[in-house]
Amino acid sequence: MRRSTAIATIVIIAIVLAIITLFVATRETATPAISPNPSPNATANPSASVSSSALASTTVLSYTDSGFSPASVTVAAGGQLTVKNTSSKPMQFNSDPHPVHTDDPELNLGPIAPGASATATLTKKGTFGVHNHLDPTQKATVTIK
Numbered sequence: 001m002r003r004s005t006a007i008a009t010i011v012i013i014a015i016v017l018a019i020i021t022l023f024v025a026t027r028e029t030a031t032p033a034i035s036p037n038p039s040p041n042a043t044a045n046p047s048a049s050v051s052s053s054a055l056a057s058t059t060v061l062s063y064t065d066s067g068f069s070p071a072s073v074t075v076a077a078g079g080q081l082t083v084k085n086t087s088s089k090p091m092q093f094n095s096d097p098h099p100v101h102t103d104d105p106e107l108n109l110g111p112i113a114p115g116a117s118a119t120a121t122l123t124k125k126g127t128f129g130v131h132n133h134l135d136p137t138q139k140a141t142v143t144i145k
């Protein structure tokens with residue numbers, strides 16, 4: 001009687017321990033599987049909203065060795081235009097018309113060294129031509145609306 005009770009107790013404890021171990025193991029495998037999913041989502045959502053708001057407020061116009069890319073950009077009034085010189089040579093960013101640059105003086109960013117960039121805040125609505133003052137055949141169009 002005593003012996004069988006002891007054996008039964010040991011068996012019950014063993015079963016309980018096995019169940020607890022199983023639950024813990026399931027939790028440990030389930031927790032990492034759940035947490036990587038919300039954390040990329042949690043980081044993806046803010047970064048997506050940051051990049052979309054950054055796109056809304058800052059437009060990038062690149063100057064490459066073959067000219068401006070894209071050829072035309074649109075900026076919300078009050079937004080920013082960043083001109084990046086990704087070419088291998090110096091350039092000078094100016095509003096049309098060459099050489100007086102009077103259409104939209106806000107666009108007169110001036111000289112930009114290779115690898116450098118310059119940013120303007122644009123408030124005057126309209127569509128304006130811009131060019132590389134060092135090579136006025138290289139043109140782009142900026143629309144501010």
Ligand SMILES: [Cu+2]
Pocket residue numbers: 094097098099100101131132133134136
């Ligand atoms: Cu010019």
